[in-house]
Structure formats: structure tokens, C-alpha cells
């Protein structure tokens with residue numbers, strides 16, 4: 001495998017390709033994980049998760065294995081590099 005998968009956050013087709021572990025498209029990235037609006041509304045759930053599901057393959061992909069591209073650059077670059 002050659003590194004990480006890029007998701008273009010402003011790209012509609014990328015947003016359709018990736019869903020939260022419960023299958024919603026209402027997720028948003030945060031600094032170290034993801035958050036899903038619909039999951040957050042469910043009883044007993046805080047809506048936070050660490051993997052996105054690739055609808056094509058059905059696989060869950062860890063946050064660490066994803067690159068999140070925004071119109072102003074990589075999402076992760078905001079928090080500095082390790």
C-alpha cells in the first residue's frame with residue numbers, strides 16, 4: 001500500500017463516497033477524529049468516531065490513513081505536525 005487516501009472535503013463526490021460508520025453523510029472532520037450530526041442525535045451516542053467508511057469497498061479507514069484536503073490546504077496542517 002502506498003500511504004494515505006485523500007478526501008477533498010469540498011468535493012461532493014468525495015463526500016458521497018465516504019460515510020460515518022453508521023452510514024450517514026453528515027460527518028465533519030475535527031482535529032483528531034470525526035463527528036457526525038445524525039449520530040450525535042441518537043440516544044446514547046456522542047457522534048464522535050475515528051474511522052470513515054468507504055462506500056465503494058465497505059472498508060473502515062482510520063483517521064490516520066486519510067488526508068483531508070480543503071480549499072486552503074490540508075486540514076491537518078492547522079494543528080502542526082508531530
Ligand SMILES: [Zn+2]
Pocket residue numbers: 020021022023024036037038039040
Ligand atoms: Zn452517523
